[in-house]
Amino acid sequence: MKKIKYVFEALIIYFIFFIIKIIGFKLSRKIFPTIFKKIGPFFKSETIIDQNIDRISRGLASYDKDNIKDKMWENYGNVFIEYLFLSKFKTDNSHINIKGKQYIEKIIKNNETTIFISGHLANFEFMSMELTKMKIKLATIYRPLNNFFLNPFMEHLRKQYICKNQIKKGIPGIRQAVEYINKNYSIALMVDQRVSEGKLLPFFGEDAWTTTLPAQLALKYKCNITPISIYRIDDKFEMEILKPIEVTNMENNEENKIKISSEINKTIEIMIKKDPSQWILTHNRWK
Numbered sequence: 001m002k003k004i005k006y007v008f009e010a011l012i013i014y015f016i017f018f019i020i021k022i023i024g025f026k027l028s029r030k031i032f033p034t035i036f037k038k039i040g041p042f043f044k045s046e047t048i049i050d051q052n053i054d055r056i057s058r059g060l061a062s063y064d065k066d067n068i069k070d071k072m073w074e075n076y077g078n079v080f081i082e083y084l085f086l087s088k089f090k091t092d093n094s095h096i097n098i099k100g101k102q103y104i105e106k107i108i109k110n111n112e113t114t115i116f117i118s119g120h121l122a123n124f125e126f127m128s129m130e131l132t133k134m135k136i137k138l139a140t141i142y143r144p145l146n147n148f149f150l151n152p153f154m155e156h157l158r159k160q161y162i163c164k165n166q167i168k169k170g171i172p173g174i175r176q177a178v179e180y181i182n183k184n185y186s187i188a189l190m191v192d193q194r195v196s197e198g199k200l201l202p203f204f205g206e207d208a209w210t211t212t213l214p215a216q217l218a219l220k221y222k223c224n225i226t227p228i229s230i231y232r233i234d235d236k237f238e239m240e241i242l243k244p245i246e247v248t249n250m251e252n253n254e255e256n257k258i259k260i261s262s263e264i265n266k267t268i269e270i271m272i273k274k275d276p277s278q279w280i281l282t283h284n285r286w287k
Contacts (some may be wrong), residue, residue, distance in 0.1 A: 010149035020084055028081045029235070036077030037070050044282040052281045055204045067222045071277030075232060079123045082156075086161035089126065094128060100241030103226060104134050113184055113223040114244065115214045119192030120280040122232040126160045128188050130239055131228075139165035139180040141173060141189040141213075163188070174213065181221050189214065192268050194285050199258060202267045209287050215260035218245075219252040221249055225260065229271045231278055242267070 020028045049069060057063040082089065089095055107114055116138075118127055128140045140163045159166055165180065167173045168188075177187050194209050201210040218225050224244040231238050245263060250256045252269040272279045 006011065006147045006149050009147055013150060014082075017084055017263045018081070020081055025088065028189055029078065032081055033074035033077035036080070040073040040076060041069075047282050049281045051088075052279075052283075052285070053276060055206065056276045056279075057261075059203060063134060068254055068277045069281070072279075072281050073144055073276055075122060078232065082123050083125075083157060086125075086129070086157055090129060090133075090161045091173040093133075095142045096126065096237040096239055098130060098134075098239045098241070100243075101134075102243060104131070104136065107186070107226075108135060109188060111121065111184060112186075113181055113221065114186045114226045115218050115223060116186060116188040116226050116228055117191045117214050117264055117267075118188075118228045119232070120190055120283070121271060121275075122230045122278045124190065124239060125158070125162050127228050127230050127239060129161065131186075131188065132163050137183075137185045138163050139167055139177065139178060139185050139187055140176045141169055141187065143169045143193075177217065178221075181223070186223075187217065191264055192272075192279070192285070193283055194287055199266055201258070201262050203285065206286055208265075210261055210265055212257050212261045214264060215247075217258045218247040218260065219250060219256060222248045224248060225264065227264075227267045227271075229274070230233060 020032065023031070047061075049072070050065065053063070053065050053068055056178065057065075080267055089151065106112070116131065118124065128138060129139050140158075142158065145154055155166065165185070167176045167180070180187060189211075191214060194211070195211045198209050198211045200207040200283050202208075217223070224247050226244045227242040229240050245260065245267075247260060250260075
């Protein structure tokens with residue numbers, strides 16, 4: 001039954017991709033964000049989205065839940081379009097403003113290895129793309145799509161335009177990441193989603209299964225952790241490389257692994273709170 005579902009899902013998405021390619025980038029950007037805003041709620045649980053907004057906005061005097069949801073769906077629509085025009089963004093820098101370049105310059109100058117961490121904000125794929133454009137030696141860890149009819153196409157796009165060194169999430173992927181670190185490559189991964197293995201740590205005031213992989217790699221191989229954020233501002237982006245979390249002088253033990261992972265969660269919270277509408281509110285992190 002699931003295979004039939006994936007077939008229909010893939011056919012619909014490939015058809016939409018076909019339409020987008022025909023009408024072009026500019027017109028698609030005017031049309032599809034609005035379409036996603038209208039049809040998105042029929043495909044994803046409104047309950048999960050509402051609960052996530054309430055968690056993120058806890059403590060605020062007021063917040064416009066409907067506006068946050070509308071902007072989230074519009075962002076999804078834009079990301080959908082941008083996947084088909086990655087070649088445009090790969091060769092052009094006018095779409096993005098990057099802050100914190102001094103941290104990248106230091107990594108390159110000193111031939112350092114770092115663990116880049118972030119969350120699924122705006123078009124999160126652009127972060128690895130921009131790092132490679134800045135000549136960072138990089139490998140990225142990714143989670144394959146559940147739909148195996150769509151995944152080969154997405155893997156092709158990622159390898160060709162985002163980062164050629166793609167590591168599939170899992171035990172073999174961790175070994176591969178270690179091989180890259182030993183070759184003095186930096187590793188990039190998203191740390192804002194639910195994991196099946198990890199630690200229950202606070203995230204927006206509630207315990208959530210949290211990956212400890214960045215902390216494990218950083219402690220064992222003596223490299224710092226560098227957070228990155230990205231936000232959509234109208235038709236452009238603002239990306240910021242934040243001050244690294246210093247790890248190189250810390251002992252490799254369980255206490256420090258939990259301490260670092262908790263700090264990472266707090267860092268991701270700050271990123272999301274800045275503009276909740278740009279996060280993947282459809283994901284049930286606390287399941």
